[in-house]
Amino acid sequence: MTSTDTRTRNFSDRAHRVLFELALHPDGTWVDVAAICTGLGLNSHQVRRAVNELLTAGMAERKWRYVRHATTGRRTKRTYFRLTDTTTSEATA
Numbered sequence: 763m764t765s766t767d768t769r770t771r772n773f774s775d776r777a778h779r780v781l782f783e784l785a786l787h788p789d790g791t792w793v794d795v796a797a798i799c800t801g802l803g804l805n806s807h808q809v810r811r812a813v814n815e816l817l818t819a820g821m822a823e824r825k826w827r828y829v830r831h832a833t834t835g836r837r838t839k840r841t842y843f844r845l846t847d848t849t850t851s852e853a854t855a
Contacts, residue, residue, distance in 0.1 A: 776804065776812035784822065784845045792825060792842035813843055821846055
């Protein structure tokens with residue numbers, strides 16, 4: 763059993779699904795909540811709660827970016843997530 767297996771054992775089903783959804787984006791690509799919601803068929807509250815479990819465990823990281831709405835031009839803050847580099851975190855542990 764690897765150290766990743768022991769950390770994910772107590773996660774909820776949704777957190778596992780979000781973990782696998784983030785793993786589908788290679789090379790540390792940042793993924794926004796809307797893309798995760800679409801990919802899993804969940805609402806944003808369900809995704810945010812599951813991602814919070816991953817953040818608490820140190821398996822994911824968060825970044826905020828300002829983007830402009832295509833039609834209104836209004837600036838809004840979007841939250842993006844990606845998996846942390848587990849090889850680096852395991853090597854330092």
